[in-house]
Amino acid sequence: MASPSSDLDRERRKCTFNVAELTDIINGGREKTERRQYLESLVLNEPIFNYDDYYFLSREEKYSDAVKKTVRLVQVLKQHNIEDPEDYQTLLKYVLNLNLPIALHNSMFRPTIRDQGTDEQRKKWLPLANDYKIIGTYAQTELGHGTFIRGLETTSTYDPKREEFVLNTPTLTATKWWPGCLGKTSTHAVVMAQLYIKNQCYGIHSFIIQLRSLKDHSPMPGVTVGDIGNKVGLETNDNGFLAMDNVRIPRENMLMRHAQVYPDGTYRKPANSKLVYGTMVLLRATVVSESATNLSKAATIAIRYSCVRRQTEAKPGELEPQIIDYVTQQHKLVPQLATAYAFAWIARYMMSTYHALHADIESGHLGALQELHGISSGLKAFTAEMSVSGIEVCRRACGGHGFSAASGLVSMYKDRLPSCTYEGENTVLYLQTARFLLKCFRQPSITPSSMSYIQVKPLPGARWGVKSPEDLMKPILLVEAFEHRAQRTIKSAAQFLESQISQGLDTSEAMNRSGIEFVRCAKAHCYYFVTRNFFQSTALLKCSKEIKESLLTLGVVFALNGIADNSGEFLEDCFITGTQMEFVRERILYCYKQLRPNLVGLVDAFAFADQSLNSALGAYDGDVYNRLYNWAKRAPLNKTDVHSSYHKYLKPILKSKI
Ligand SMILES: CCCCCCCC/C=C\CCCC(=O)SCCNC(=O)CCNC(=O)[C@H](O)C(C)(C)COP(=O)(O)OP(=O)(O)OC[C@H]1O[C@@H](n2cnc3c(N)ncnc32)[C@H](O)[C@@H]1OP(=O)(O)O
Numbered sequence: 001m002a003s004p005s006s007d008l009d010r011e012r013r014k015c016t017f018n019v020a021e022l023t024d025i026i027n028g029g030r031e032k033t034e035r036r037q038y039l040e041s042l043v044l045n046e047p048i049f050n051y052d053d054y055y056f057l058s059r060e061e062k063y064s065d066a067v068k069k070t071v072r073l074v075q076v077l078k079q080h081n082i083e084d085p086e087d088y089q090t091l092l093k094y095v096l097n098l099n100l101p102i103a104l105h106n107s108m109f110r111p112t113i114r115d116q117g118t119d120e121q122r123k124k125w126l127p128l129a130n131d132y133k134i135i136g137t138y139a140q141t142e143l144g145h146g147t148f149i150r151g152l153e154t155t156s157t158y159d160p161k162r163e164e165f166v167l168n169t170p171t172l173t174a175t176k177w178w179p180g181c182l183g184k185t186s187t188h189a190v191v192m193a194q195l196y197i198k199n200q201c202y203g204i205h206s207f208i209i210q211l212r213s214l215k216d217h218s219p220m221p222g223v224t225v226g227d228i229g230n231k232v233g234l235e236t237n238d239n240g241f242l243a244m245d246n247v248r249i250p251r252e253n254m255l256m257r258h259a260q261v262y263p264d265g266t267y268r269k270p271a272n273s274k275l276v277y278g279t280m281v282l283l284r285a286t287v288v289s290e291s292a293t294n295l296s297k298a299a300t301i302a303i304r305y306s307c308v309r310r311q312t313e314a315k316p317g318e319l320e321p322q323i324i325d326y327v328t329q330q331h332k333l334v335p336q337l338a339t340a341y342a343f344a345w346i347a348r349y350m351m352s353t354y355h356a357l358h359a360d361i362e363s364g365h366l367g368a369l370q371e372l373h374g375i376s377s378g379l380k381a382f383t384a385e386m387s388v389s390g391i392e393v394c395r396r397a398c399g400g401h402g403f404s405a406a407s408g409l410v411s412m413y414k415d416r417l418p419s420c421t422y423e424g425e426n427t428v429l430y431l432q433t434a435r436f437l438l439k440c441f442r443q444p445s446i447t448p449s450s451m452s453y454i455q456v457k458p459l460p461g462a463r464w465g466v467k468s469p470e471d472l473m474k475p476i477l478l479v480e481a482f483e484h485r486a487q488r489t490i491k492s493a494a495q496f497l498e499s500q501i502s503q504g505l506d507t508s509e510a511m512n513r514s515g516i517e518f519v520r521c522a523k524a525h526c527y528y529f530v531t532r533n534f535f536q537s538t539a540l541l542k543c544s545k546e547i548k549e550s551l552l553t554l555g556v557v558f559a560l561n562g563i564a565d566n567s568g569e570f571l572e573d574c575f576i577t578g579t580q581m582e583f584v585r586e587r588i589l590y591c592y593k594q595l596r597p598n599l600v601g602l603v604d605a606f607a608f609a610d611q612s613l614n615s616a617l618g619a620y621d622g623d624v625y626n627r628l629y630n631w632a633k634r635a636p637l638n639k640t641d642v643h644s645s646y647h648k649y650l651k652p653i654l655k656s657k658i
Pocket residue numbers: 088089092093103104107138140141146147148149150180274277278280281283286290369370373422423424425428432435436439
């Protein structure tokens with residue numbers, strides 16, 4: 001048997017490009033790489049951030065361990081004056097392999113105060129939050145409602161006499177349920193509640209509530225709070241419940257940047273009622289980036305392992321091939337790698353679009369709200385869905401060892417799975433994007449330039465200009481196929497809706513009946529958007545010819561697999577012919593062959609620290625079998641040669657039989 005490490009060494013020698021150059025591209029430049037390395041150096045050598053036995057811990061131990069790590073992380077950040085949120089995100093993404101029990105504090109609580117608080121409120125709360133003197137969460141979802149926010153039942157009633165709001169959980173279904181970090185960690189929460197003034201309801205607004213005493217962490221009077229119990233993954237997080245019984249807060253605790261309640265109870269409504277949903281939009285954009293990072297990790301583990309793992313001698317006596325050399329294995333893993341790169345590029349686009357449109361919104365250009373919502377909803381759903389399914393493909397591609405916790409892929413899958421549900425259930429978000437696409441289809445004036453393609457009506461007899469398999473290496477033709485599919489499905493969804501309305505259905509029922517068409521066109525739009533962005537971004541890169549070639553080939557794999565996996569949608573209007581579909585399959589194989597020498601280089605370029613992968617299968621040195629063996633020996637069941645259950649239960653029956 002060949003040595004696993006020599007297998008990876010050989011793979012690395014075969015790589016045609018400079019891996020460090022690609023790492024810089026992925027990170028966004030040399031300076032960013034150096035910053036990342038500096039941040040890594042601050043934590044990687046600290047024993048507290050060791051994850052070696054993490055997979056053996058119980059849920060409670062995992063939570064407790066995560067709190068310990070969180071506190072140390074906060075100390076490190078303070079010690080080195082690290083305040084830039086980007087640095088914090090870099091640490092979480094590339095270095096620390098866990099969901100912190102302060103995730104919501106940084107990803108939602110602080111941003112909500114920043115975006116929805118007045119200048120005075122920011123001045124009061126942000127220094128406390130930035131310094132972790134208080135820890136907050138975002139409590140919106142209730143037992144009875146998550147998707148339909150307008151249906152939330154928690155009430156916040158203004159008492160003008162005392163200039164206070166009184167918060168209540170009027171029914172069981174009004175109990176806040178699911179908010180991350182709520183159960184045991186947070187001292188404060190932004191609570192979304194229906195605002196009542198003089199018996200009139202003004203809809204959902206945000207209020208800052210103190211949940212726990214800052215002296216001893218016990219729940220505040222009127223507050224019932226706790227953990228909701230075990231769920232799929234996210235064991236380090238204390239997703240919680242919250243019920244409030246006449247909890248009084250000062251008037252100043254309503255976040256009043258957009259809507260105001262004056263001392264006498266006069267209400268001033270926001271310029272747009274959706275401004276209160278802003279933090280969710282930010283987090284949806286963040287999910288795109290998280291989906292990219294995690295799929296990159298999964299591809300790194302599975303591809304390194306597949307170069308080390310050997311199985312089934314082709315001819316008697318010959319060395320068994322590396323499993324990566326089976327084309328079926330390549331067909332599992334190369335598309336995941338291509339998707340990881342496509343998502344890394346779209347994540348960058350999403351974040352810069354978020355910042356640009358958010359700045360527009362801040363300066364009063366509220367038209368940007370629907371554009372940002374339209375783009376971010378679909379991309380959140382699309383990337384979460386493909387990333388989660390891609391992680392599972394990677395896990396299965398590792399065979400039996402993919403089933404072991406030591407692979408790192410089991411917990412990754414479980415921790416990412418909820419991203420299809422939280423921050424807007426995926427179907428619900430696709431439907432939101434579809435609404436926006438249809439609006440653009442009908443109203444050129446509101447269509448942003450990034451979506452102007454929607455205005456071009458697809459020609460009924462349009463045919464794909466691909467004449468040979470070589471043509472499939474041309475980005476323009478690949479993008480054209482996705483553009484055509486998106487245009488056609490948007491048009492067809494609009495026609496379907498109109499046909500329902502013309503049959504006499506009211507708008508909401510017609511929309512419901514059109515839902516499947518809506519989701520179809522939203523997915524088609526997202527595939528087009530991501531493919532187009534991949535080729536556009538890659539074309540702009542200033543890099544070596546070898547890197548550009550590899551990236552373009554990955555783009556072709558992403559596009560061609562998208563066509564092959566959704567072939568019906570391209571064939572049904574005869575845009576693509578059966579012969580062209582054969583070209584597609586042929587070219588996919590060709591691309592796998594082209595990429596084969598560079599697969600390890602392409603995953604090494606993500607530059608994940610071993611600690612952040614926490615995988616016996618995916619470590620840089622490829623020493624898979626020693627790692628698996630040593631890890632198993634440390635399993636709690638192996639602490640003694642004879643387990644206590646032998647003495648308690650097994651011994652009597654074993655003896656009685658002889
Ligand atoms: C390295 C850092 C890592 C950080 C990682 C952190 C990990 C954290 C982990 C988990 C956190 C999870 C947190 C949460 O889950 S918080 C709760 C999230 N909840 C949701 O997302 C709920 C989803 N529901 C909604 O968003 C909405 O209710 C809705 C489905 C969009 C419908 O809203 P509503 O009923 O008010 O609206 P209408 O249907 O009446 O639509 C009216 C028009 O408004 C448009 N609209 C809706 N939302 C928005 C928006 N946000 N912005 C702009 N416009 C919006 C909607 O499309 C309609 O437009 P139209 O033109 O069609 O009339």
